[in-house]
Amino acid sequence: MPRLRTMTIQGGRAAFFDVGQGPAILFVHGFPLSSSMWRGQLEYFQTKYRVIVPDLPGFGQSESLLTDKNGSLTMEFLADWLAELLELIDCVDPVHFCGLSMGGYIGWQFWKRHTKRVKSVIACNTRAAGDTDLIRRGREIAARQVMVTGAQPVADVMVKKLFYQEREGLHQTDFFNEIHAIISSAKSASVAAGQRGMAKRKDATEWLSSIKVPMLFVAGQHDLITPADEMLGNAKMVENAQHVLIGNAGHMSPLENTSAFNSALDDFLAINR
Numbered sequence: 001m002p003r004l005r006t007m008t009i010q011g012g013r014a015a016f017f018d019v020g021q022g023p024a025i026l027f028v029h030g031f032p033l034s035s036s037m038w039r040g041q042l043e044y045f046q047t048k049y050r051v052i053v054p055d056l057p058g059f060g061q062s063e064s065l066l067t068d069k070n071g072s073l074t075m076e077f078l079a080d081w082l083a084e085l086l087e088l089i090d091c092v093d094p095v096h097f098c099g100l101s102m103g104g105y106i107g108w109q110f111w112k113r114h115t116k117r118v119k120s121v122i123a124c125n126t127r128a129a130g131d132t133d134l135i136r137r138g139r140e141i142a143a144r145q146v147m148v149t150g151a152q153p154v155a156d157v158m159v160k161k162l163f164y165q166e167r168e169g170l171h172q173t174d175f176f177n178e179i180h181a182i183i184s185s186a187k188s189a190s191v192a193a194g195q196r197g198m199a200k201r202k203d204a205t206e207w208l209s210s211i212k213v214p215m216l217f218v219a220g221q222h223d224l225i226t227p228a229d230e231m232l233g234n235a236k237m238v239e240n241a242q243h244v245l246i247g248n249a250g251h252m253s254p255l256e257n258t259s260a261f262n263s264a265l266d267d268f269l270a271i272n273r
């Protein structure tokens, strides 16, 4: 693995990978994970692209920055934080924005607020719709709970939801344990802030028909969190968007089926460089 770099953004330490040369791909992780979920893409794409993979504020090695009085980490704030990171590392050309789940929610805001910085959008295991009231209430309960219990119980529940192969008991590989460890060690305040930020996110469905940059939707065949059908429905609303279904994978398609994921992304990028 290359070395994580650090710099200060808005008074907090930001940790990120920035390796390789060529058109830039910005990989944005899901909740409550870190840059390490993209290691299979970092290794593969750095030979022909500039690969930028941050730890979002409060996750991995990046310091936490709360964004409003209610202790939320909003998608708007995270989109602006990413734009600031790109500015600071002199990434001036538009990027291929590749976000998974919460990373995808941030992607809609990044496209809306920093349109000129976007060359294409790769929406992985994510949705355009906002939360229902029921989900919002569940997030608030989860946010309060994590402040009492810490993130270990969150990890126990989430790993099974994230990974199809783990659920099915197909095989155990190191990354299940690694992701479990990442979630367990997440800071409670960041997990709570992320839940509250996601609960507040805008419904981006109406924006889809206005997206004119190339788009790829990547769905996991067995994704419980973002069902593949919903992603296909979103893809149909974007002019000329491509859609790919990754087999043998749940919500974490880049980790569960890295070779299929990388080859789909590689093909898409080759025609949209």
Ligand code: MLT
Pocket (backbone or CB within 6 Å): 029, 030, 031, 032, 100, 101, 102, 103, 198, 225, 251
């Ligand atoms: C994620 O993987 O980022 C989360 O599951 C998204 C969510 O909770 O909606």
